[in-house]
Amino acid sequence: MNLKRVRRLNDREAGNGPVVYFMDRERRMRDNWALIRAVDLALEMKVALKVVYCVPKEFLGAGKRQNDFMLAGLAEVAKDLRAKNIDFTLLDGDPAKEVLAFCKRVKAGFVVTDFTPLRLPRSWRDSLARDLVVGFEEVDSRNIVPVWEASPKKEFGAYTLRPKIHRKLAEFLTEFPEVKRHPFGSVGKEVEFGAMQKDWLIPGERAAMKVLKDFLENKAGDYAEKRNDPNEDFLSNLSPYLHYGMISAQRVALCAMGQEVFLEELIVRRELADNFCFYEKNYDRFEGFHAWAKKTLNEHRGDVRDFLYSREEFEQAKTHDAAWNAAQTEMVERGKMHGYMRMYWAKKILEWTKSPEEALEVAIYLNDKYEFDGRDSNGYTGIAWSIGGVHDRAWGERAVFGKIRYMNDKGLKRKFDLAAYIEKFNPSQDGFKF
């Protein structure tokens, strides 16, 4: 494999024990560069390979629904790995502590993990890099062009990252080797997963491939034209799978060659989100906005807001705006809001809260709690785009927004049948029960 995907996190020597893959962001057996790297090392060292996953007590406000989706996917991964003679262990608690203890217990000779730019899971990596007595590295198995190879800095917009990605696609957009039956070590007893609630979205690697196949066969041809109409079902629906690492964006790209509009979103815009979160530590805070955006939002702090809602009123879809309530209802009921409505939804939270800080907090809280694809660099970047003009430009100045791009429901009506959307996602008069 291309070793530019790999980054050393400490400078310790390898030991003699098994290679451990601390699986975190990439929950799949196929098309996973972090696992492929761990396999290569274990073969070279002639040792067993152990995959470990640690379920944190709490992860950025994810709900039970999201956790069940994740766990069901992991159950499939555990089974598939065992069939390849690769041991799988499920832990729970603080990953930094539990994975360290696990590595000590099995006398790990080397540890590999997958890459993420988010603060909390990065802190686990920092802690392991400090405390592990053997070599530790991470592999960018999320981005097609590894985030540190695509660019050495925070990019200004999609247009500045795009040429850098395209220049390197020939090098990185390659076929994956298959994981073969591992010749060293043996697997332990089967992992017990508790009962998980079924949802409209089927979890796991196989389900993800089916969703991809359905998209390519039935929707991709009309994607460019219909992707911004929330009444149409022409999106790929892959974002939950991509978020949980149940499918590789690189696999999706290999299958979707020629679908340029889709590939632009799948590759450039998605990898721009990891670029933002990796190089901007305040990716979910006001401080992470550009200087011009902070200046203009500061100048409009005192503006009168026509409507002010509490987090609870937003959560229960109790605003005056039927379009906003419908989007919120779609998110709560389906766990997935249509991409086009997400911009409108976040911008209205800016408009109807006391400060941009509060708007960010409310938008991130709701997005992380209800979306299958929440708690993801895409979500933080999308919200920063909506509320803080990140990767966007300044526009005509107006109240509250300043020069941040404004949106209203006239725009929605221009583009699709808003009444039909509102009819479809109609919140009950009493609000929701949680």
Add this chain to the structure above:
DNA sequence: ATCGGCTCGCGCAA
């Protein structure tokens, strides 16, 4: 239906 202006700053050409 379509067009230009709004407004900032990066990145590249010169």
Add this chain to the structure above:
DNA sequence: TGCGCGAAGCCGAT
């Protein structure tokens, strides 16, 4: 140093 143009728009003029 100048200049083109950008992640999804709005608005008013034509």
